[in-house]
Amino acid sequence: MxxxxxxxxxxxxxxxxxxxxxxxxxxxxxxxxxxxxxxxxxxxxxxxxxxxxxxxxxxxxxxxxxxxxxxxxxxxxxxxxxxxxxxxxxxxxxxxxxxxxxxxxxxxxxxxxxxxxxxxxxxxxxxxxxxxxxxxxxxxxxxxxxxxxxxxxxxxxxxxxxxxxxxxxxxxxxxxxxxxxxxxDKEIYGFMINRLQVALFREALQMIAADQATVAQIDDCLTHGLGLRWAVMGPFATFHLGAGDRGLGAWMDSFGGVEWRAPYVTETPLPDWTPELRAKILQQAEEVIEGRSIPQMIEERNDTIIGLMKLRDTCRINAAEKG
Amino acid sequence: MxxxxxxxxxxxxxxxxxxxxxxxxxxxxxxxxxxxxxxxxxxxxxxxxxxxxxxxxxxxxxxxxxxxxxxxxxxxxxxxxxxxxxxxxxxxxxxxxxxxxxxxxxxxxxxxxxxxxxxxxxxxxxxxxxxxxxxxxxxxxxxxxxxxxxxxxxxxxxxxxxxxxxxxxxxxxxxxxxxxxxxxDKEIYGFMINRLQVALFREALQMIAADQATVAQIDDCLTHGLGLRWAVMGPFATFHLGAGDRGLGAWMDSFGGVEWRAPYVTETPLPDWTPELRAKILQQAEEVIEGRSIPQMIEERNDTIIGLMKLRDTCRINAAEKG
The missing domain is CATH 3.40.50.720 (NAD(P)-binding Rossmann-like Domain)
Structure with missing residues (x-):
């Protein structure tokens, strides 16, 4: 062809x-x-x-x-x-x-x-x-x-x-x-991005359904914790910096095969998707939205992401020059 | 007391x-x-x-x-x-x-x-x-x-x-x-942060073990995709902006109970933690580390995260003033 x-x-x-x-x-x-x-x-x-x-x-x-x-x-x-x-x-x-x-x-x-x-x-x-x-x-x-x-x-x-x-x-x-x-190279449902996203989101949904976390707390986990790191480096690079100066190999020797298994994750089926669960999420989400309109949130997101992409390039160059 | x-x-x-x-x-x-x-x-x-x-x-x-x-x-x-x-x-x-x-x-x-x-x-x-x-x-x-x-x-x-x-x-x-x-308020293993992180990481490990993704591709999913968003807003705020101007309720009506279930996630036990899997991760991670030293990576991470936190505050204020 x-x-x-x-x-x-x-x-x-x-x-x-x-x-x-x-x-x-x-x-x-x-x-x-x-x-x-x-x-x-x-x-x-x-x-x-x-x-x-x-x-x-x-x-x-x-x-x-x-x-x-x-x-x-x-x-x-x-x-x-x-x-x-x-x-x-x-x-x-x-x-x-x-x-x-x-x-x-x-x-x-x-x-x-x-x-x-x-x-x-x-x-x-x-x-x-x-x-x-x-x-x-x-x-x-x-x-x-x-x-x-x-x-x-x-x-x-x-x-x-x-x-x-x-x-x-x-x-x-x-x-x-x-x-x-x-x-x-291999075809899988959800490809890579949604598999990762959905895995995290399922866990969030489990915790919300069981009243172990609120919608705002889940979003805080990302915006004030995990997302700050993942904007800069993925999970493996993060682990590489998690064992002092000993790197990823040492990190895996301490935590590989232990830390990402049950009981650290919920290995039970998801809760049923009910009108009550939907209503709970919607109500708790008000604490995240904080009265902002959708266009305002989009503007804020776009500005931040553009700035972040430029910032990353600059910081990478600066660190390379110093390093 | x-x-x-x-x-x-x-x-x-x-x-x-x-x-x-x-x-x-x-x-x-x-x-x-x-x-x-x-x-x-x-x-x-x-x-x-x-x-x-x-x-x-x-x-x-x-x-x-x-x-x-x-x-x-x-x-x-x-x-x-x-x-x-x-x-x-x-x-x-x-x-x-x-x-x-x-x-x-x-x-x-x-x-x-x-x-x-x-x-x-x-x-x-x-x-x-x-x-x-x-x-x-x-x-x-x-x-x-x-x-x-x-x-x-x-x-x-x-x-x-x-x-x-x-x-x-x-x-x-x-x-x-x-x-x-x-x-x-409720005590669970892994608390919130590690439950979310481990859920995502388990899925990554499944894909790496099955040769569906490489370490560098997983890290790319975060740094060039999900992490860019999660640095700015959590999953629920993201969904709120994922249905045009109709918001989170409409998003849940389209995707709630569908998109985060199998076959979108791997509902099988994790692969065994073997020396081979460890070696594969370590070798593939070279593509992520790109020859940077750990101190250089830490410097780059720190600079970017400090800049990002300031950037977010500025962008939030600017969007609020315009909106």
Whole structure:
């Protein structure tokens, strides 16, 4: 199959423009691409413009690439118009397997077989999504972290029928877009990011259901503790610094095989998801939200993350110069 | 029991001065306390001075409290000297339950019953540690996040025999020290911080053992994805912003009870802890460490975290003014 050069792509389509799909629109525009966007929902175009109003100043501060312009977006409610002549399609329809399978069948019929179709699915294996495609080889999961225009990471994972060369293509393409690519060789539910996130969140939910912790305390554990470290280094680098000057090997000799087993974690099934549990979370979350509006929280998040990414680069250089 | 006023404590003891205990020494000195430190290990005093050399410039940048001085530290290798006349004892001996039980029995005999003794244990319940004390009511877990002089969070958890008033005392005392206190009403293994951390780490270990992810990819998931968000907001605040302008309730209606269950997480026992797994982690970790020395990594971490904490405050104020 003769795929277009992933480093010189000019025109891409975004199918579905909610929080995630709209975030991809913003990212692609800022990276200098021409974008056609499709979403059949009522008010989808207005919602997308609002999202861009919010994202664009952020992207300007991160730095627009040559050719980046909001004027290079065309919105349509006809899917065949959206995908005509594009060199990549990013699918971000709601997280429903049947819906994804259906939209992939449609896209497979509309889009030439040498054009890669990536999915924003948060966890469905591409093997399940691609099953009704005639040309499944060019389908691949390309899963971002919300908001896609701000958080660098994206996971690239194939299904059983995905061509290996398409994993390479998607990796090179998204590196050209400016993303940090996690290319996975094995297909697992939830990929890497959601497996890690969900594991932590399950434990949080256990504690909240059992009245061992509140929503605000869980969020404090991250923002005033673990998240401060994980913004700077991952768990293994953290362990490497947790044994004085003896490093990761010594840390593992003390704690490997002990500290991450029961009784340190809850090895029981999750509590049932009930209206009571939902109400409890919602009520306790008020202590986290502290009366801030969603746009205010988004502004605060975006500013902090941009500043943090710059800060990390500076601190790494400074420490290297001193060290 | 007539406890000293927790807001006017002048003199504290640190029993055990490794990475964690030494970090407490640094924190207490910077908060203006007089500190006696005890550690029977070979070279412990020198190691503590090295830790202080590293921590003190950091603490100066965060801001020393009135009276803060490294000259107010007295090191001793006699435990009875260390605890004489102090108004609080922080125990940070190695993470071994028998050792903790023994040291608590000793401290219980040496320290008047109106003096609170806190433990840095990362997960043992105080119920198990306090069992040989004559005065268990004043014993309580006060568990920090490494490094204690930099990360604000501390968990306060009692055992079965801990007086409720001692939880209040420790909470007020550590707030006066300048910490962010997570006061827990229920005693669970691992408390909150390690439950969350271990849940995530177990999932990482599963994936590494199964060759689904590498150490560097796991660390990337945090530093280029989840950790960027969790430095700014916890999981619940993140979900609140994950459903457009519809908020946490709408997010839970879409994903509650679905997204955090199997097959999104590995619901099988952990792989055995083998020399092969240890070697694999150590080898893969080289990609994370990238040749940096431990002091260089510590410098980089400290600089970034200090900058991040200031950045968050500024961004919160700015967003509030605009919003």
């Amino acid at each position: 003769d795929f277009p050069d992933p480093t010189t792509v000019k025109k891409v389509a975004c199918v579905g423009t909610g929080t995630i799909g709209g975030g991809f629109v913003a990212q692609f525009l800022a990276s200098g691409y021409e974008v056609t966007a499709y979403d059949p929902g009522d008010g989808a175009e207005e919602a997308l413009q609002l999202l861009l109003d919010q994202a664009w100043p952020v992207l300007e501060r991160i730095g627009l690439k040559p050719g980046a312009s909001r004027s290079r977006l065309r919105f349509t409610n006809k899917i065949e118009e959206a995908v005509a002549g594009v060199e990549f399609v990013q699918e971000s329809v709601p997280e429903n397997l049947e819906l994804k399978v259906g939209i992939y069948k449609t896209l497979d019929e509309l889009v030439p077989p040498n054009i890669v179709i990536g999915s924003s699915t948060a966890g469905f294996p591409m093997t399940d999504i691609q099953k009704r495609c005639r040309f499944p080889g060019r389908t691949v999961v390309t899963h971002p972290v919300n908001p896609p225009y701000l958080i660098p990471l994206i996971e690239v994972v194939g299904g059983e029928k995905t061509d290996a060369v398409v994993l390479d293509w998607a990796t090179t393409f998204f590196e050209a877009v400016g993303k940090r690519v996690l290319r996975m | 007539d406890f000293p006023d927790p807001t006017t404590v002048k003199k504290v003891a640190c029993v055990g001065t490794g990475t964690i205990g030494g970090g407490f020494v640094a924190q207490f000195l910077a908060s203006g306390y007089e500190v006696t430190a005890y550690d029977p290990g070979d070279g412990a005093e020198e190691a503590l001075q090295l830790l202080l050399d590293q921590a003190w410039p950091v603490l100066e940048r965060i801001g020393l409290k009135p009276g803060a001085s490294r000259s107010r530290l007295r090191f001793t290798n006699k435990i009875e000297e260390a605890v004489a006349g102090v108004e609080f004892v922080q125990e940070s001996v190695p993470e071994n339950l028998e050792l903790k039980v023994g040291i608590y029995k000793t401290l219980d005999e040496l320290v008047p019953p109106n003096i609170v003794i806190g433990s840095s244990t990362a997960g043992f319940p105080m119920t198990d540690i306090q069992k040989r004390c004559r005065f268990p009511g004043r014993t309580v877990v006060t568990h920090p996040v490494n490094p204690p002089y930099l990360i604000p969070l501390i968990e306060v958890v009692g055992g079965e025999k801990t007086d409720a008033v001692v939880l209040d005392w420790a909470t007020t005392f550590f707030e006066a020290v300048g910490k962010r206190v997570l006061r827990m």
